[in-house]
Amino acid sequence: MQAADILAVFPATLLSFVTAFGLGALFWVVGLMVISFATPQRELALLRAGNLPTAIAFGGKAVGMVLPIAAVARSAAGPLDQAIWCIVAVLVQLLVHLVLSAVLQGRLKAEIEADEVGGGAVFIAFIQIGAGILNNACMAG
Template sequence: MSAAEILSLFPATFLSFLVAFGLGLVFWVAGLVVVSLITPHSELTLLRAGNLPCALAFGGKALGMVLPIAAVARTAAGPFDQIIWCIVAVAVQLVVHLVLTTLLEGRLKEEIAADKLGGAAVFIAFMQVGAGVLNNAVMSG
Protein backbone atom coordinates (compact mmCIF):
# COMPACT_ATOMS: atom_id res chain seq x y z
CA MET A 1 0.00 0.00 0.00
CA SER A 2 1.42 3.36 -0.97
CA ALA A 3 1.72 6.40 1.26
CA ALA A 4 -0.96 8.16 -0.79
CA GLU A 5 -3.39 5.27 -0.26
CA ILE A 6 -2.67 5.22 3.45
CA LEU A 7 -3.23 8.97 3.69
CA SER A 8 -6.48 8.70 1.78
CA LEU A 9 -7.78 6.18 4.36
CA PHE A 10 -6.62 8.23 7.34
CA PRO A 11 -9.77 10.37 7.83
CA ALA A 12 -12.06 7.32 8.05
CA THR A 13 -9.71 5.32 10.26
CA PHE A 14 -9.05 8.34 12.48
CA LEU A 15 -12.79 8.82 12.95
CA SER A 16 -13.10 5.15 13.95
CA PHE A 17 -10.26 5.66 16.41
CA LEU A 18 -11.91 8.73 17.91
CA VAL A 19 -15.24 6.93 18.36
CA ALA A 20 -13.65 3.84 19.94
CA PHE A 21 -11.34 5.87 22.15
CA GLY A 22 -14.13 8.23 23.17
CA LEU A 23 -16.49 5.40 24.08
CA GLY A 24 -13.75 3.65 26.05
CA LEU A 25 -12.90 6.84 27.92
CA VAL A 26 -16.56 7.53 28.73
CA PHE A 27 -17.06 4.04 30.16
CA TRP A 28 -13.77 4.12 32.06
CA VAL A 29 -14.61 7.44 33.73
CA ALA A 30 -18.26 6.46 34.29
CA GLY A 31 -17.18 3.19 35.91
CA LEU A 32 -14.80 5.01 38.24
CA VAL A 33 -17.51 7.52 39.14
CA VAL A 34 -19.89 4.67 40.00
CA VAL A 35 -17.20 3.03 42.15
CA SER A 36 -16.69 6.35 43.91
CA LEU A 37 -20.40 6.73 44.53
CA ILE A 38 -20.74 3.31 46.16
CA THR A 39 -17.81 3.74 48.53
CA PRO A 40 -18.28 5.34 51.94
CA HIS A 41 -15.61 7.99 51.32
CA SER A 42 -14.83 10.57 48.67
CA GLU A 43 -11.89 9.21 46.69
CA LEU A 44 -11.28 12.49 44.88
CA THR A 45 -10.99 14.42 48.14
CA LEU A 46 -8.73 11.76 49.62
CA LEU A 47 -6.57 11.61 46.49
CA ARG A 48 -6.16 15.39 46.55
CA ALA A 49 -5.07 15.10 50.18
CA GLY A 50 -2.47 12.46 49.28
CA ASN A 51 -4.09 9.52 51.07
CA LEU A 52 -1.86 6.58 50.11
CA PRO A 53 -4.22 3.65 50.84
CA CYS A 54 -6.94 5.34 48.80
CA ALA A 55 -4.52 6.09 45.95
CA LEU A 56 -3.32 2.49 45.79
CA ALA A 57 -6.77 0.91 46.00
CA PHE A 58 -8.34 3.39 43.57
CA GLY A 59 -5.40 3.09 41.19
CA GLY A 60 -5.87 -0.67 41.15
CA LYS A 61 -9.56 -0.19 40.43
CA ALA A 62 -8.76 2.24 37.62
CA LEU A 63 -6.23 -0.10 36.00
CA GLY A 64 -8.46 -3.13 36.51
CA MET A 65 -11.36 -1.31 34.86
CA VAL A 66 -9.47 0.01 31.83
CA LEU A 67 -7.94 -3.36 30.88
CA PRO A 68 -11.20 -5.02 29.73
CA ILE A 69 -12.40 -1.75 28.21
CA ALA A 70 -9.23 -1.77 26.11
CA ALA A 71 -9.92 -5.35 25.03
CA VAL A 72 -13.42 -4.37 24.01
CA ALA A 73 -12.14 -1.43 21.98
CA ARG A 74 -9.78 -3.80 20.15
CA THR A 75 -12.33 -6.53 19.40
CA ALA A 76 -15.72 -4.82 19.09
CA ALA A 77 -17.59 -5.19 15.81
CA GLY A 78 -18.63 -1.53 15.99
CA PRO A 79 -19.72 1.20 18.39
CA PHE A 80 -22.93 -0.53 19.52
CA ASP A 81 -21.03 -3.77 20.22
CA GLN A 82 -18.41 -1.76 22.11
CA ILE A 83 -21.09 -0.10 24.25
CA ILE A 84 -22.66 -3.45 25.19
CA TRP A 85 -19.35 -5.06 26.13
CA CYS A 86 -18.11 -1.96 27.97
CA ILE A 87 -21.21 -2.18 30.15
CA VAL A 88 -20.36 -5.82 30.87
CA ALA A 89 -16.71 -4.94 31.57
CA VAL A 90 -17.62 -2.20 34.03
CA ALA A 91 -20.27 -4.37 35.69
CA VAL A 92 -17.77 -7.19 36.26
CA GLN A 93 -15.29 -4.81 37.86
CA LEU A 94 -18.01 -3.31 40.07
CA VAL A 95 -19.03 -6.78 41.25
CA VAL A 96 -15.39 -7.57 42.06
CA HIS A 97 -15.17 -4.29 44.01
CA LEU A 98 -18.31 -5.13 46.01
CA VAL A 99 -17.15 -8.67 46.75
CA LEU A 100 -13.73 -7.50 47.92
CA THR A 101 -15.07 -4.75 50.15
CA THR A 102 -17.57 -7.19 51.66
CA LEU A 103 -14.92 -9.84 52.30
CA LEU A 104 -12.61 -7.37 54.02
CA GLU A 105 -15.43 -5.99 56.22
CA GLY A 106 -14.35 -2.36 56.38
CA ARG A 107 -10.62 -2.97 56.64
CA LEU A 108 -9.87 -0.65 53.69
CA LYS A 109 -12.10 2.01 55.23
CA GLU A 110 -10.03 1.81 58.44
CA GLU A 111 -6.75 2.10 56.53
CA ILE A 112 -8.03 5.08 54.57
CA ALA A 113 -9.33 6.81 57.72
CA ALA A 114 -5.95 6.34 59.41
CA ASP A 115 -4.07 7.20 56.16
CA LYS A 116 -1.94 4.15 56.86
CA LEU A 117 -1.14 1.72 54.08
CA GLY A 118 -1.92 -1.85 55.01
CA GLY A 119 -2.82 -5.19 53.56
CA ALA A 120 -6.36 -4.31 52.51
CA ALA A 121 -5.38 -1.53 50.09
CA VAL A 122 -2.63 -3.65 48.55
CA PHE A 123 -4.83 -6.74 48.32
CA ILE A 124 -7.74 -4.83 46.77
CA ALA A 125 -5.47 -3.11 44.24
CA PHE A 126 -3.91 -6.38 43.10
CA MET A 127 -7.21 -8.26 43.01
CA GLN A 128 -8.85 -5.51 40.94
CA VAL A 129 -5.96 -5.57 38.48
CA GLY A 130 -6.09 -9.36 38.41
CA ALA A 131 -9.81 -9.31 37.70
CA GLY A 132 -9.17 -6.76 34.97
CA VAL A 133 -6.51 -8.97 33.38
CA LEU A 134 -8.84 -11.96 33.44
CA ASN A 135 -11.73 -9.87 32.15
CA ASN A 136 -9.45 -8.51 29.40
CA ALA A 137 -8.37 -11.98 28.33
CA VAL A 138 -11.92 -13.28 28.16
CA MET A 139 -13.16 -10.25 26.24
CA SER A 140 -10.30 -10.20 23.75
CA GLY A 141 -11.19 -13.73 22.68
Template sequence: MLASISGLGAFLAYGATAAILVAAYLIIYMLATAHDELALIRRGVTAAAIALGGSLLAFTLPLAVAIHNAQGLLDCAIWGLVALVVQMGVYWAVRAALPNLSGQIAAGETAPAVFLAAASLAAGVVNAAAMTY
Protein backbone atom coordinates in the same frame (compact mmCIF):
# COMPACT_ATOMS: atom_id res chain seq x y z
CA MET B 1 -0.72 11.11 4.14
CA LEU B 2 -4.47 10.61 3.73
CA ALA B 3 -4.05 6.87 3.99
CA SER B 4 -2.26 7.22 7.31
CA ILE B 5 -5.13 9.20 8.86
CA SER B 6 -7.95 7.23 7.30
CA GLY B 7 -8.73 5.63 10.66
CA LEU B 8 -8.90 8.94 12.50
CA GLY B 9 -12.70 8.92 12.63
CA ALA B 10 -12.82 5.46 14.20
CA PHE B 11 -10.00 6.41 16.58
CA LEU B 12 -11.93 9.44 17.76
CA ALA B 13 -15.22 7.51 18.06
CA TYR B 14 -13.69 4.67 20.07
CA GLY B 15 -11.67 7.13 22.15
CA ALA B 16 -14.81 9.11 22.98
CA THR B 17 -16.71 5.92 23.82
CA ALA B 18 -13.87 4.81 26.08
CA ALA B 19 -13.74 8.22 27.78
CA ILE B 20 -17.47 8.07 28.48
CA LEU B 21 -17.19 4.53 29.86
CA VAL B 22 -14.20 5.45 32.05
CA ALA B 23 -16.06 8.50 33.38
CA ALA B 24 -19.14 6.36 34.08
CA TYR B 25 -16.99 3.76 35.81
CA LEU B 26 -15.28 6.30 38.04
CA ILE B 27 -18.58 7.92 38.99
CA ILE B 28 -20.25 4.59 39.80
CA TYR B 29 -17.20 3.28 41.66
CA MET B 30 -16.81 6.43 43.74
CA LEU B 31 -20.53 6.45 44.57
CA ALA B 32 -20.30 2.81 45.69
CA THR B 33 -17.45 3.34 48.12
CA ALA B 34 -18.07 4.66 51.60
CA HIS B 35 -15.11 7.04 51.38
CA ASP B 36 -14.38 10.04 49.15
CA GLU B 37 -11.42 8.93 47.04
CA LEU B 38 -10.73 12.30 45.48
CA ALA B 39 -10.77 14.16 48.80
CA LEU B 40 -8.47 11.54 50.30
CA ILE B 41 -6.10 11.68 47.34
CA ARG B 42 -6.04 15.49 47.52
CA ARG B 43 -5.03 15.12 51.18
CA GLY B 44 -2.20 12.78 50.18
CA VAL B 45 -3.69 9.50 51.40
CA THR B 46 -1.68 6.96 49.42
CA ALA B 47 -4.05 4.10 50.23
CA ALA B 48 -6.88 5.85 48.38
CA ALA B 49 -4.68 6.42 45.33
CA ILE B 50 -3.58 2.77 45.31
CA ALA B 51 -7.15 1.47 45.54
CA LEU B 52 -8.63 3.84 42.97
CA GLY B 53 -5.65 3.61 40.62
CA GLY B 54 -5.63 -0.18 40.69
CA SER B 55 -9.34 -0.29 40.08
CA LEU B 56 -9.07 2.13 37.16
CA LEU B 57 -6.30 0.09 35.53
CA ALA B 58 -8.29 -3.08 36.13
CA PHE B 59 -11.28 -1.57 34.33
CA THR B 60 -9.31 -0.22 31.39
CA LEU B 61 -7.55 -3.52 30.63
CA PRO B 62 -10.73 -5.30 29.49
CA LEU B 63 -11.98 -2.04 27.97
CA ALA B 64 -8.90 -1.98 25.72
CA VAL B 65 -9.59 -5.57 24.67
CA ALA B 66 -13.23 -4.69 24.04
CA ILE B 67 -12.13 -1.85 21.76
CA HIS B 68 -9.71 -4.15 19.94
CA ASN B 69 -12.30 -6.89 19.39
CA ALA B 70 -15.38 -4.72 18.87
CA GLN B 71 -17.53 -5.11 15.79
CA GLY B 72 -18.82 -1.58 16.33
CA LEU B 73 -19.31 1.10 18.94
CA LEU B 74 -22.37 -0.57 20.47
CA ASP B 75 -20.45 -3.84 20.82
CA CYS B 76 -17.61 -1.95 22.48
CA ALA B 77 -20.00 -0.19 24.86
CA ILE B 78 -21.73 -3.44 25.85
CA TRP B 79 -18.44 -5.19 26.65
CA GLY B 80 -17.25 -2.08 28.45
CA LEU B 81 -20.34 -2.32 30.64
CA VAL B 82 -19.55 -5.99 31.27
CA ALA B 83 -16.10 -4.91 32.49
CA LEU B 84 -17.75 -2.31 34.73
CA VAL B 85 -20.05 -4.91 36.29
CA VAL B 86 -17.15 -7.30 36.88
CA GLN B 87 -15.10 -4.61 38.61
CA MET B 88 -17.98 -3.54 40.80
CA GLY B 89 -18.44 -7.20 41.75
CA VAL B 90 -14.78 -7.37 42.77
CA TYR B 91 -15.15 -4.27 44.91
CA TRP B 92 -18.21 -5.69 46.70
CA ALA B 93 -16.48 -9.06 47.19
CA VAL B 94 -13.42 -7.43 48.74
CA ARG B 95 -15.65 -5.21 50.86
CA ALA B 96 -17.47 -8.34 52.10
CA ALA B 97 -14.15 -9.92 53.02
CA LEU B 98 -12.90 -6.70 54.64
CA PRO B 99 -15.99 -5.02 56.13
CA ASN B 100 -14.00 -1.97 57.32
CA LEU B 101 -12.31 -1.50 53.93
CA SER B 102 -13.39 2.11 53.47
CA GLY B 103 -12.43 3.06 57.01
CA GLN B 104 -9.02 1.46 56.61
CA ILE B 105 -8.39 3.22 53.29
CA ALA B 106 -9.54 6.54 54.74
CA ALA B 107 -7.15 5.98 57.65
CA GLY B 108 -4.31 5.52 55.17
CA GLU B 109 -3.82 1.80 55.72
CA THR B 110 -2.15 0.54 52.56
CA ALA B 111 -2.52 -3.23 53.06
CA PRO B 112 -6.28 -3.30 52.31
CA ALA B 113 -5.78 -0.85 49.43
CA VAL B 114 -3.08 -3.03 47.87
CA PHE B 115 -5.28 -6.11 48.28
CA LEU B 116 -8.21 -4.33 46.62
CA ALA B 117 -5.99 -3.11 43.78
CA ALA B 118 -4.51 -6.60 43.28
CA ALA B 119 -7.92 -8.30 43.33
CA SER B 120 -9.22 -5.71 40.85
CA LEU B 121 -6.24 -6.18 38.54
CA ALA B 122 -6.47 -9.98 38.71
CA ALA B 123 -10.13 -9.85 37.73
CA GLY B 124 -9.38 -7.27 35.02
CA VAL B 125 -6.70 -9.47 33.45
CA VAL B 126 -8.95 -12.54 33.48
CA ASN B 127 -11.88 -10.48 32.22
CA ALA B 128 -9.76 -9.14 29.35
CA ALA B 129 -8.52 -12.62 28.46
CA ALA B 130 -12.06 -13.98 28.49
CA MET B 131 -13.21 -11.41 25.92
CA THR B 132 -12.46 -13.66 22.98
CA TYR B 133 -15.70 -13.10 21.13
Protein backbone atom coordinates in the same frame (compact mmCIF):
# COMPACT_ATOMS: atom_id res chain seq x y z
CA MET C 1 0.14 -0.38 0.49
CA GLN C 2 1.39 2.89 -0.91
CA ALA C 3 1.53 6.18 1.00
CA ALA C 4 -1.31 7.56 -1.14
CA ASP C 5 -3.49 4.58 -0.19
CA ILE C 6 -2.76 5.11 3.49
CA LEU C 7 -3.57 8.82 3.24
CA ALA C 8 -6.80 8.03 1.40
CA VAL C 9 -8.16 5.87 4.22
CA PHE C 10 -6.71 7.96 7.05
CA PRO C 11 -9.81 10.15 7.64
CA ALA C 12 -12.03 7.09 8.10
CA THR C 13 -9.55 5.29 10.33
CA LEU C 14 -8.99 8.45 12.37
CA LEU C 15 -12.73 8.77 12.91
CA SER C 16 -12.88 5.11 14.01
CA PHE C 17 -9.99 5.72 16.41
CA VAL C 18 -11.56 8.87 17.88
CA THR C 19 -14.90 7.07 18.32
CA ALA C 20 -13.37 3.99 19.97
CA PHE C 21 -11.05 6.06 22.17
CA GLY C 22 -13.83 8.44 23.17
CA LEU C 23 -16.19 5.63 24.09
CA GLY C 24 -13.45 3.82 26.00
CA ALA C 25 -12.47 6.95 27.93
CA LEU C 26 -16.12 7.74 28.68
CA PHE C 27 -16.81 4.26 30.05
CA TRP C 28 -13.55 4.27 32.01
CA VAL C 29 -14.47 7.52 33.77
CA VAL C 30 -18.12 6.55 34.25
CA GLY C 31 -17.08 3.13 35.55
CA LEU C 32 -14.77 4.68 38.10
CA MET C 33 -17.55 7.05 39.15
CA VAL C 34 -19.94 4.11 39.60
CA ILE C 35 -17.45 2.29 41.80
CA SER C 36 -16.80 5.50 43.75
CA PHE C 37 -20.53 5.87 44.42
CA ALA C 38 -20.52 2.31 45.79
CA THR C 39 -17.71 3.26 48.21
CA PRO C 40 -18.59 4.90 51.54
CA GLN C 41 -15.50 7.13 51.43
CA ARG C 42 -15.26 10.23 49.25
CA GLU C 43 -12.38 8.90 47.19
CA LEU C 44 -11.78 11.98 45.05
CA ALA C 45 -11.50 14.22 48.11
CA LEU C 46 -9.18 11.69 49.76
CA LEU C 47 -7.04 11.51 46.62
CA ARG C 48 -6.78 15.29 46.54
CA ALA C 49 -5.72 15.20 50.18
CA GLY C 50 -2.96 12.72 49.36
CA ASN C 51 -4.39 9.73 51.18
CA LEU C 52 -2.05 6.88 50.17
CA PRO C 53 -4.32 3.87 50.90
CA THR C 54 -7.01 5.47 48.75
CA ALA C 55 -4.52 6.14 45.96
CA ILE C 56 -3.32 2.53 45.95
CA ALA C 57 -6.80 0.99 46.04
CA PHE C 58 -8.29 3.46 43.54
CA GLY C 59 -5.28 3.10 41.25
CA GLY C 60 -5.85 -0.65 41.20
CA LYS C 61 -9.51 -0.06 40.38
CA ALA C 62 -8.54 2.31 37.56
CA VAL C 63 -6.08 -0.14 35.99
CA GLY C 64 -8.46 -3.06 36.48
CA MET C 65 -11.25 -1.07 34.82
CA VAL C 66 -9.28 0.09 31.78
CA LEU C 67 -7.85 -3.32 30.85
CA PRO C 68 -11.13 -4.89 29.67
CA ILE C 69 -12.28 -1.59 28.18
CA ALA C 70 -9.10 -1.62 26.09
CA ALA C 71 -9.78 -5.20 24.99
CA VAL C 72 -13.28 -4.21 23.94
CA ALA C 73 -11.99 -1.22 21.97
CA ARG C 74 -9.67 -3.56 20.10
CA SER C 75 -12.20 -6.30 19.32
CA ALA C 76 -15.61 -4.57 19.08
CA ALA C 77 -17.60 -4.85 15.86
CA GLY C 78 -18.61 -1.20 16.15
CA PRO C 79 -19.59 1.53 18.62
CA LEU C 80 -22.76 -0.19 19.86
CA ASP C 81 -20.92 -3.47 20.42
CA GLN C 82 -18.17 -1.55 22.22
CA ALA C 83 -20.68 0.25 24.46
CA ILE C 84 -22.46 -2.99 25.39
CA TRP C 85 -19.23 -4.77 26.31
CA CYS C 86 -17.93 -1.73 28.18
CA ILE C 87 -21.05 -1.88 30.33
CA VAL C 88 -20.29 -5.55 31.03
CA ALA C 89 -16.68 -4.62 31.91
CA VAL C 90 -17.86 -1.96 34.37
CA LEU C 91 -20.36 -4.36 35.95
CA VAL C 92 -17.71 -7.05 36.41
CA GLN C 93 -15.35 -4.59 38.12
CA LEU C 94 -18.22 -3.29 40.28
CA LEU C 95 -19.05 -6.85 41.32
CA VAL C 96 -15.41 -7.50 42.24
CA HIS C 97 -15.38 -4.25 44.24
CA LEU C 98 -18.54 -5.23 46.15
CA VAL C 99 -17.21 -8.73 46.90
CA LEU C 100 -13.91 -7.30 48.15
CA SER C 101 -15.75 -4.80 50.33
CA ALA C 102 -17.77 -7.61 51.90
CA VAL C 103 -14.77 -9.91 52.36
CA LEU C 104 -12.52 -7.28 53.93
CA GLN C 105 -15.29 -5.84 56.14
CA GLY C 106 -13.99 -2.32 56.62
CA ARG C 107 -10.24 -3.05 56.49
CA LEU C 108 -9.66 -0.43 53.78
CA LYS C 109 -11.84 2.09 55.63
CA ALA C 110 -9.66 1.70 58.72
CA GLU C 111 -6.49 2.16 56.66
CA ILE C 112 -7.93 5.24 54.95
CA GLU C 113 -8.98 6.83 58.24
CA ALA C 114 -5.52 6.20 59.70
CA ASP C 115 -3.86 7.20 56.40
CA GLU C 116 -1.63 4.15 56.73
CA VAL C 117 -1.07 1.61 54.00
CA GLY C 118 -1.80 -1.92 55.07
CA GLY C 119 -2.82 -5.15 53.47
CA GLY C 120 -6.31 -3.99 52.57
CA ALA C 121 -5.35 -1.31 50.06
CA VAL C 122 -2.67 -3.42 48.42
CA PHE C 123 -4.86 -6.53 48.29
CA ILE C 124 -7.76 -4.59 46.75
CA ALA C 125 -5.46 -3.03 44.14
CA PHE C 126 -4.00 -6.37 43.08
CA ILE C 127 -7.34 -8.20 42.99
CA GLN C 128 -8.96 -5.42 40.95
CA ILE C 129 -6.04 -5.52 38.50
CA GLY C 130 -6.19 -9.32 38.38
CA ALA C 131 -9.92 -9.20 37.68
CA GLY C 132 -9.25 -6.66 34.95
CA ILE C 133 -6.63 -8.91 33.36
CA LEU C 134 -9.01 -11.87 33.41
CA ASN C 135 -11.85 -9.71 32.12
CA ASN C 136 -9.52 -8.39 29.39
CA ALA C 137 -8.57 -11.88 28.28
CA CYS C 138 -12.19 -12.99 28.13
CA MET C 139 -13.24 -9.93 26.13
CA ALA C 140 -10.26 -9.80 23.78
CA GLY C 141 -11.84 -12.45 21.61
